[in-house]
Amino acid sequence: MNFTLSAEQKLFKQTVHEYSAAELKTRAADVDHSGAFNWVAVRKMGPLGLLGLTTPEEYGGAGVSAFEAALAIEQLGWGCGSTALSVAAHNSLACAPIALFGTHAQKEAFLRPLASGAGRLGALALTEPGAGSDLAGGVKTTAVPEGDSWIIDGSKMWTTNASVADLMVVLVRTEPGSGTHTLSLIVVPTSAPGVTIAPPEKKMGLRGSPTHAVSLSDVRVPLENLIGVRGNGLQQTLSVLDGGRIGIGALCVGLAQAAFDETLSYAKQRHTFGKAISQHQAIQHMLADMATEIEAARLMVYEAAYLKDEGKPFTQMAAMAKLFASQVSERVCYNAIQIHGGYGYSANFPVERIYRDQRLMAIGEGTSEILRMVIARQVLGV
Amino acid sequence: MKILVFMKQVPDTAAPISVKDNQVDASKIDKYAASPYDEYALEQALQIKDKAADTKITLVTLGPARVREMIMQGLAMGADDAVIIKHEPAKHGELVEPNDLDGLAVANVLAAAAKKIGYDLIYTGTKGVDDDQGWVGIAMGELLGLPLVAGARSTEVSGGTARVLRDVEGGKEKLEVSLPALITSSQATEPRYPTLKGIMGAKRKPVLEWDIASLGVAADALASRVERVALDMPPGRQAGRLLLGEPNDQVQELVRLLREQAKVI
Numbered sequence: 001m002n003f004t005l006s007a008e009q010k011l012f013k014q015t016v017h018e019y020s021a022a023e024l025k026t027r028a029a030d031v032d033h034s035g036a037f038n039w040v041a042v043r044k045m046g047p048l049g050l051l052g053l054t055t056p057e058e059y060g061g062a063g064v065s066a067f068e069a070a071l072a073i074e075q076l077g078w079g080c081g082s083t084a085l086s087v088a089a090h091n092s093l094a095c096a097p098i099a100l101f102g103t104h105a106q107k108e109a110f111l112r113p114l115a116s117g118a119g120r121l122g123a124l125a126l127t128e129p130g131a132g133s134d135l136a137g138g139v140k141t142t143a144v145p146e147g148d149s150w151i152i153d154g155s156k157m158w159t160t161n162a163s164v165a166d167l168m169v170v171l172v173r174t175e176p177g178s179g180t181h182t183l184s185l186i187v188v189p190t191s192a193p194g195v196t197i198a199p200p201e202k203k204m205g206l207r208g209s210p211t212h213a214v215s216l217s218d219v220r221v222p223l224e225n226l227i228g229v230r231g232n233g234l235q236q237t238l239s240v241l242d243g244g245r246i247g248i249g250a251l252c253v254g255l256a257q258a259a260f261d262e263t264l265s266y267a268k269q270r271h272t273f274g275k276a277i278s279q280h281q282a283i284q285h286m287l288a289d290m291a292t293e294i295e296a297a298r299l300m301v302y303e304a305a306y307l308k309d310e311g312k313p314f315t316q317m318a319a320m321a322k323l324f325a326s327q328v329s330e331r332v333c334y335n336a337i338q339i340h341g342g343y344g345y346s347a348n349f350p351v352e353r354i355y356r357d358q359r360l361m362a363i364g365e366g367t368s369e370i371l372r373m374v375i376a377r378q379v380l381g382v
Numbered sequence: 383m384k385i386l387v388f389m390k391q392v393p394d395t396a397a398p399i400s401v402k403d404n405q406v407d408a409s410k411i412d413k414y415a416a417s418p419y420d421e422y423a424l425e426q427a428l429q430i431k432d433k434a435a436d437t438k439i440t441l442v443t444l445g446p447a448r449v450r451e452m453i454m455q456g457l458a459m460g461a462d463d464a465v466i467i468k469h470e471p472a473k474h475g476e477l478v479e480p481n482d483l484d485g486l487a488v489a490n491v492l493a494a495a496a497k498k499i500g501y502d503l504i505y506t507g508t509k510g511v512d513d514d515q516g517w518v519g520i521a522m523g524e525l526l527g528l529p530l531v532a533g534a535r536s537t538e539v540s541g542g543t544a545r546v547l548r549d550v551e552g553g554k555e556k557l558e559v560s561l562p563a564l565i566t567s568s569q570a571t572e573p574r575y576p577t578l579k580g581i582m583g584a585k586r587k588p589v590l591e592w593d594i595a596s597l598g599v600a601a602d603a604l605a606s607r608v609e610r611v612a613l614d615m616p617p618g619r620q621a622g623r624l625l626l627g628e629p630n631d632q633v634q635e636l637v638r639l640l641r642e643q644a645k646v647i
């Protein structure tokens with residue numbers, strides 16, 4: 001493994017960093033307060049390749065490696081957790097299943113417009129009121145073939161981007177029973193009759209990333225909208241989530257880095273007992289631990305991305321990277337607030353928002369408990 | 383049409399600046415970037431290219447090895463090729479002053495480079511945000527005997543004429559110059575971000591490296607005519623003053639201070 005950046009990778013990282021500093025960081029507090037999606041910034045993402053990161057170039061994507069995508073998502077997370085989560089979900093949850101399992105015609109029809117950035121975003125609807133960690137046992141949304149259509153009925157929960165998306169990839173039960181081959185992924189346009197998107201959930205953080213309950217009532221889509229192999233929806237979903245976890249890990253690193261940057265400059269400028277608090281050993285130790293853990297998490301994310309790029313198994317490393325990075329972002333943000341003292345608890349300082357934003361990372365795309373299950377299975381070989 | 387855009391790499395506006403022995407302590411500067419006015423200049427040139435695809439934009443810069451990063455970025459934004467005139471700043475003891483040539487010396491070097499490359503239109507920023515002197519572009523225009531428009535906001539080119547929009551106090555002014563001409567930019571619509579495609583293609587674009595010596599600039603044209611006798615940091619910010627008392631009195635006192643002390647109203 002060699003993580004030395006090429007000249008192009010350096011420039012890409014720097015460009016996304018500058019973009020994030022100018023377009024995301026400056027509006028992160030507004031986005032959090034108002035809950036308004038930062039379309040102004042997202043509209044500028046297309047030419048930067050950020051809306052089709054790992055989508056192949058032949059379908060209008062940027063075709064960058066998982067490693068380069070992780071570099072980009074870290075920089076977006078550093079600027080604004082909300083916008084970064086929506087963009088990460090668009091890329092690794094909505095574009096990825098179509099890119100991985102779709103036919104040429106599906107890629108032309110669905111992937112190309114998503115990756116171009118000219119339209120709106122994509123979403124992935126797995127979770128339901130009664131199905132989160134346990135998708136195989138819990139998913140009740142059904143799709144039944146009738147003539148040349150699927151008829152879809154059910155409710156989805158926590159669908160990131162639903163209200164800012166043109167299409168959703170929806171996990172549905174197409175076969176009887178609850179076995180491992182009873183689910184499928186089907187593309188549903190958000191404009192299809194029978195799709196109702198509820199108002200955005202009121203959340204602790206990530207308020208600029210809209211999350212919705214979605215009800216599907218007698219929704220008809222063409223049979224050709226089924227992605228990949230009928231009945232393989234669970235397996236396809238799990239492999240999509242493996243990739244998504246690298247993105248969430250990168251987002252954690254970006255959030256933690258942002259909290260660290262804020263804290264470093266605050267610690268140098270706040271004085272107690274006649275010196276800058278950065279001169280107190282207790283504060284220095286916190287800063288040292290924060291810097292160390294961020295670097296460790298970043299390297300784990302890089303390793304998971306590297307394995308994916310090499311075509312090697314990466315399920316375990318991606319789970320480890322997300323598990324660890326979300327723990328690091330929690331600890332780093334905790335200490336960031338601690339070092340800010342009372343001001344850290346104020347909504348006027350960014351660390352308060354970043355702390356709230358990062359809390360989701362231990363829940364979405366596999367809770368920490370589920371990730372430990374994944375890792376334990378791998379290390380035990382069961 | 384052939385456009386030259388002269389760009390300078392300067393300390394990033396966020397880089398820590400400290401002064402030692404009347405010089406900026408370059409060892410403390412951790413980040414460099416293109417001078418923002420030069421980015422405006424490039425953006426104006428790119429807008430001409432957006433409309434006329436046969437436009438060729440060449441970036442020209444004078445500086446040490448680190449300027450390559452800025453050049454890569456400019457090429458990724460859409461310039462076609464670049465010339466780097468190599469110049470490692472002279473060392474003064476431990477300090478490395480980023481700017482050891484004065485503005486006229488730099489203008490002499492750049493004008494020689496411009497002649498060698500050839501041009502229809504030349505852009506520079508109105509000033510570099512390091513020295514803030516603003517005379518390189520103007521001096522170059524004079525050395526090349528070109529019509530000059532300073533402080534342009536946008537340019538339209540057709541049939542050998544450039545129509546330039548510039549800001550004047552409280553309004554706008556439109557000027558016309560015949561090409562070849564030199565324009566210094568003070569603004570533009572927000573400079574574009576490099577596209578991913580641009581980034582991936584930047585390394586394949588030609589970048590030439592020249593020595594100052596190869597430009598045949600006479601030794602006395604490189605000599606500084608201006609000597610800096612002092613360079614000081616701005617004084618530290620003074621503590622604020624809290625006005626006490628009834629709101630009415632506070633307002634009166636505030637107005638009095640603004641008028642008599644700060645002299646801003």
Ligand SMILES: Cc1cc2nc3c(=O)[nH]c(=O)nc-3n(C[C@H](O)[C@H](O)[C@H](O)COP(=O)(O)OP(=O)(O)OC[C@H]3O[C@@H](n4cnc5c(N)ncnc54)[C@H](O)[C@@H]3O)c2cc1C
Pocket residue numbers: 089093124125126127131132133134157158159160161203206211360363364365366367368369370
């Ligand atoms: C902001 C946000 C955005 C989201 N975006 C999306 C999205 O775009 N698409 C989507 O489909 N979903 C999305 N989700 C849903 C998210 O993926 C689920 O919340 C998550 O998978 C957990 O499911 P659950 O909430 O049903 O919790 P449950 O599965 O009910 O779990 C509750 C608790 O039990 C634990 N638990 C469950 N099973 C086990 C077990 N076997 N052993 C030990 N512990 C266990 C869990 O770890 C957790 O602590 C989002 C959620 C949020 C909050």
